[in-house]
Amino acid sequence: MTTTITNSYVAYSGSIVQISANSPQIGLVTRASNTWGEVDTGLRTSITPKFANSTLLLELNFHLSCANDHSIALLKFYDITNAADVNLVTNGSSRVGCHGHVRQKDHDANDGDAVTIRTTVSAGNTTARTYSLYERSNQDDETNNKHYFLSFSDADKLGACRPCFTITEIAT
Helix, strand or coil: CEEEECCCEEEECCCEEEEEEECCCCCCEEECCCCCEECCHHHCEEECCCCCCCEEEEEEEEEEECCCCCCCEEEEEEECCCCEECCCCCCCCCCCCCCEEECCCCCCCCCCEEEEEEEEEECCCCCCEEEEEEEEECCCCCCCCEEECECCCCCCCCCECCCEEEEEEECC
16 A cells, blocks of 8 residues: 655555654653653654654653652653553553553662653544653652653762653554
């Protein structure tokens, strides 16, 4: 199956139509909330699909430290433009639909993990849209800090990582 774009461009099924990438230099972001919220507006990444029938592949790589506590960080992509969740599981029973979750209980509060979350969603139309990362804790006390992008302590033996958010439009 092929989809033809004006200007003699032909996109074959499965081929990459375009990639939108964002690798901001954000710094340390700390969240401790049991309600969904945007981790940082610097992660907002936009795309204007060329085809309504394309598939969008959202992929985000980032550093996360759960500060050596017992709570779980629930992570999801969120469509800022349409104020909507993105392709979450609907048959999870009482479980929270998300694109990833992390519980980290390591040596100390500075231990972190490289986290990748991915999902796909149908473009549905060719209107521009913006996606971002949302997070919440599974605990109700709002005291369980999650540290994004940098280790909590500022020491020369700890890492600092830029996140990388890519949205790939794939022809179908």
